[in-house]
Amino acid sequence: MIKLSNIFAINNPSDIEVQHYVLQQGLACIQGQLTLSMDFVLVDHLGTIYPVHVEPLAFWPDQSIRWLQINTIVALAAQSQHTFSLHQSINDVIPSQLFCNIDQENTVNVHCAEQVININHNGITNERWSLNFILLLEDVERTDFTIISIKEYIAQAALFCDVQCALRVYCGTQCVINNIKIRVIYATGEVYIESVLHNPAAAQHPNGTWDLGDPNSVMIDHWGCLLKCNSSKTITTQLHADSAYSSASKLKVEQLSSGGKHWDSDAHIDQSLTSPITHPYTLVDGEPSSFTRVEPTVHISEQRLSWYCQLTHFWQKFPSTLDIKQSHTDWCITWGFHSAAIAPLNELQPGERWQRTLLLTHLPCAVITAITVILEPHYLSTTGALELFHQQQLNSPLQPLLRQGLTGKSHYYNKRETADMFGFRNFGEIYADHEAEHHTGDKAFISFYNNQYDPLLGLIKQGLLTQDPRYMTLAQDLAEHIVHIDIYHTQLDKPEYNGGLFWHTDHYLPALSSTHRTYSQHHQADAYEDHAGGGGPGGQHCYSTGLLYYYFLTGDPYAKEAVISLYRWIEQVYDGDHSMVGLILAIKNRHRVDLKNITTNTYPLDRGTANYINATLDMYLLLHDQYYLHKAFDVILHTVNLSEDLTLRRLDDVEHNWFYTVFLQAVCRFMRLCQTFPITTQEHQLWLHCQQLVIKFADWMVAYEYPYLTKPEVLEYPNQTWSGQDLRKVDILSFAAYINPTKQKVYQQKATELEQYVLTKLSASEETGFSRIQALIMQNYGGNTLYTALNSESQLNINVNKHDEACTAHYLDMHKKTPIHQIALHNLRDWSIKHEINQLKKRSQRFNKWIH
Template identity: 40%
Template sequence: MMTYANSADRIPINLTNTPLDGMVKMSVPLAKGLLYDIHQSQLMANGQAIDCGAKVLATWPDKSVKWLHLTFTAPSSDDGKSDDDELTLTLEKKADANLISGLSGFHYESNNSQTAVSNSHYTFTLNHENGQFSITPSANENCDANPITGELTLLDASEQKCAISCCSVSSITTPNLLDASIFTLSLQVMVNYKPAQNDSKSGISSRFEFHFDSAQSDIQLDITLHNSKAAVHTGGSWDLGDPNSFQFSEFSLSLHSSEDLQGTSSLSYQLDKNAHWQTPQELPTSIFQHSSGGKNWQSPVHLDHQQKIPFDVKGYIVEQQGKQIFSGERAAPQISWVNGLNIAVADFWQKFPSAITIYPQTICLGLFPKQNNKQYELQGGEKSTHSICFGVKNAPNGAYFFTDGNYAKPHISQYAHTDIPLYTEFQQVNGELQSLINNGLHSQRNFFEKREMLDEYGWRNFGDIYADHETAEHQDDSIFVSHYNNQYDPIYGFLRQFILSNDQQWFTLADDLAKHVMDIDIYHTKDDKDEYNGGLFWHTDHYLQAFTSSHRSYSKHQGKGAYQDHAGGGGPGGQHCYTSGLTLYYLLTGNQRAKEAVLTLTNWITYVYEGGNTCFELLLALKNRHVPGLKNHFNGQYPLDRGTANYINALLDSYVLTSDDTLLRRVEHIIQHTVHPNEDITLRNLENIEETWFYTVFLQSVVRYLDIKRANNELNQEFYYARDCLMHFAHWMHNHEYMYLDKPDILEYPNDTWTAQDLRKAHVLSAAYYYANKTDNALLEKAKYFEHEVATRLALSDTKTYTRIMVLLMQNDGPTHYYEYLPLEQTFATVNPNWAKPKGESNSVIGQVFTAFCKRLLALSISNEVNWLKKRLG
């Protein structure tokens, strides 16, 4: 683990992409043991302590700070900037003298009935009973301030207002390092709605979070609508129109003022950031985004449960008193209202349909705007989040600050101080693989252009990636709908590219996808089978149109037998679980929902492999004990595949976030019950590529475990067991592995996805070279061979820009160079050729089954048995 040359009393932070005279939000990874108490620290710029909000996102096992999120205003001069456009700040021990904050007062009070927040720009009040709120801008010289009151409205399918059954409020504060005052404040409001029938469960709730910043005059509001019911998914299909979907006609935020602005110049709007401001001549005036306005705005990606596209207007329309006065393609409107209050909805056109309607005393923000004879469908376990900004200070574009997407970050060298695998220290900026990855932004089929190809827009689609590789067998020019979801973790890949390149576009792709995955692709319910609850949905089924399955893999309209072993139905499964990107996203942004998502997915995949504690479940496990991909609950063995690798990675990601040592113990148990350092690898049948290729994914997870143990300086028996397993398989790989497409006849679909997968072999072999004390050069040379061949062959391929190939390159690039040049900080022990046989290997099958059932009977719970049956018998 690298340490700073400076003393622990002074930690330099070099920033890139820092906006001058603007708010900076960024995360800094710190070396272990460098900082323990942030309250004894202060942020220095140009030799002066500055106001800075600080939040610890993760700590090392010794409780020192691992990731620190900072919020501050960038210095107003260039004095602190170097020639290479970097800004150097320092985190130092707090001076003894009392410091006075340069911020205006930020006051916060809360009791059982309401919460009040105020500063020099506004006073905000929240009613705890119903979640209604008010914003009163500070009075100016010309007039008294008038309060703006806001409330959410949810109308069901019959256009009846959904009543609130309960409302709860919680808060999170972030201190100012300068004087321990409150720097940022978040208020979270949870609202549950009453069911239409009192004897049934509604399952519908909304969560809205207000974010306040003492250094800014703006308020951000994130609103999430959630259907917590489980989908019925008859026959393993997950189509729109499911009986447990929530049908509704409107979800909107209404803002009211006591001042009538009809015919005044105090009310104006602009249709995008660069458009001129307009004063509505007549009210009501509405801006309605009906569709994306793109070239493929009527793409079948937008099919509803009736297989119809539910809109017929391209782009947006502006109406006054019901008469159209203007139309266009893509609106990003901002409203300027009383006392200079500016209002904007993030991703207004991207998450269509959206609307803003201006009345004399009310502005209605239609997150799901009311339409004649049209309804919306929120599927079981699905969420939808919208963000709104209130720019309280009277300033041009005052509500656009949070929609611009600028994100500051430390210099790349500082990312060496983290235990999430980034491999950035020795990255080749102009490497062969990097030039291929750059196609993701700069080719004609870059990721942004792929959005346009599929029209991957709308509240349910925006942020996802077009799985264009699935179109390879598509015969005509029609649009083939296939959603990629997060397979092979493009969130991680995008963020890693952002760290390497400083290009904001990579962060934008990651940000959009992370928010989509957290809302749409994770199954947010507790009412389905436990092996589904909280799981990650698959990408669209291979080689088949999505039809009405949307982002949920399997549709009743899809055919059967599309490919080898095609099942045509099912639900979330351990073979598709990716958490590292969400972990890194949380560590870079401090987005709490991302951390919640990682822990949720870890709990889910744990159940997938470990199960519950019922006897009925064990009976099913007895039946399926020979099914590939499932854990054998009787001999304790895990499958050697990517699902087990995903399980290990999820546990390691949760460990990165929590430093909970029990998670490492669980990883060690899994490794020891999957592979053995002295096993006969020929029995694994690794020559059967289609059935066993993913053993390399498992070995990659073992490498990650070794890296974390090495960083913790825990070179114990468990470490060496895993290391020796790695060496055993790496030597077999050196002698037997080849480029997959060198033997295309044994592959069902011999395409360049296999070439991209070959990059995993380079990762495993280069790591084995390092953990063999960098003495076995043959391993490194074989790793370089695979890396070079992947780059050379893909450079000549017509399919090199396919999504899956691009994501595999982003996920697996970097380790070869990293392990070649990473210094050996300690000498590892030689390989032990005589590891003991696995425990229980000599036990008979009957003995294993008898022991397993005895354990379950000792913990028997009739209610658990009944509940397990209910969830499977409907």
């Protein structure tokens, strides 16, 4: 029987015992160890056994489990750390229909301890309280409530269930969707609610600008919920962790702003370029509170039972409200997830989502939210399930530089305060402070980062390496922001925009009224060389791997959806939408250096193609479908030819061609994934082809590469970001050293020289604390230290006698032009008149109006 001992711990810092903690955690697994046929239990350091509902999230090529999600309920003593092991066992799963079912009236009945909770169009009800959802908009015509799905988590005991619902509000031709997930804990009847508001319309973005005030935006008057209970119960409220609970028959709490030093930041300006926020405080019954930031908890008590209710991130995602009133028969507790009445920040942009979470528990909510899970880094390192991760990275000479992210004068939490990255749209975002380097104004220069170079992945890895929970808190906040705000959630716009990731704010310009959507009509023209001044989501800004591993660790369905969305979007950016209009545009744009040349079937050697490869590899890991692995290889083959002369690529033209290193890193990642296949499979032949490709470039790098800043005259802006980019070369050469043993010392020496230069420069620079440089270090550091450790776990080189040229021979003439009729036949193989009309409607507002 398999036992994975002491693989993670849970820390309860509170002085209150938690008897029913809901644990949903992804665990990495060694290849060949765990299979679908196995059952498991969780055992803590005291020997307590907990039944587990398990779900595989990812697989190795041999069909063994790569990432396993465990779902259970555990007990945690006060002020304790519990260490857990996973043991193989035989579980007799109990019948699920005893606990959760749906009746003929479309009501979900959840049978909990001593009560039944009912969920339907009226909301959530039981014998003690009821909860209704509120969504108020102007000119509402009708609303529909639908129960979408029910998912139960059952093992040897009933654990919990998730009921997914949707409330749709129709206003003329527009529809706003409120997706609601209701989690009910069977043993206690506790309820966790996640509410996500979505405007699925497309923006109009005139001339490629994305300002507030779009005609397809929806104004939200009030979004929240109403909790009612019998007036015989006692209601008390705590406004802040440092305050006592107090009772009152009437209470109104309004979080008007962040309450921080920079509460009037330009991060909150509206379409008129002014901020509607006028007060830096919180109102309690109409008067300023002594607490500028409140996190109210409502305590509902009766003789046998107590309930605590809290809206998480109450002040962080302002404007939020709490309104408590007592009548002769009822207590009415209204939570305002978003209230335009107190701050007119009510524009839900097209393709945007807002998210809030409400807890209804038997323990103070702060006790539950303070609990942290810590995965054991040594075990995680041995699994190889998290790419480019090993605890030996802590010995990297660059590791101390990353501490600035938590302890430097401009650490991540300080950056939040400087730019006031709070409010419903901004919370979780990383401030792009590098753009403010030369700013001299009194207020912060507002620029949004939008996950460039995947700091989400970097924060996750740092949290797992250092076991510092502050990293994971930052990662969770950032992930929620990315999946709801930074991604364009519509399918009604151009295919090359739908579902895509918005660029960071345009360089050297303030965000103004573009929010997190890059380009504003108020932006200065020609702000820098090759300034576009408008556009939309673009393939050269696509980062999905952090979202992939966030999903593997948490099981968050929105993160999974985001990975799929980004892949489908970037696929259409480079390979089109298979429509006649798309084909004509592809032919027209065939000579654009940043897009695929459809006539030669070649991709550009740049970071956009690298992002496409990485997104495709993420899909392979997510869906366990080798189609995506081979799709990634196809892109690699149609980007660089083994027989070509690299001098013709002008790789020494740094400003225009430094992206080749990002492409090579994607190729190296492809190779590492191929290494997990049996040596007799075709994937190893693909590995050998890429080995030759990487060696070809590595030899060129040894001969010609240098630290970028040693030639500042060839750079438009010679700053320390270039030192961060130098780490890509260190990464490539360090990997190449293990796949080409004959030149190992040469590659490692070059890598060490580059790394030492970067270390010297960044150790002495004030720029090192900038978000962009921290992201680059997290994404690319490790070098020889990392690859030596990875090689000790699993050999990076594959010993195969000879590369089989047959598997790639048909690509050798890939630069030969294809006749137009063949291109048309290939791209229109699935053509239909319905698809063509739909795509025309998305691309032409005039045609869309005419067709209707």
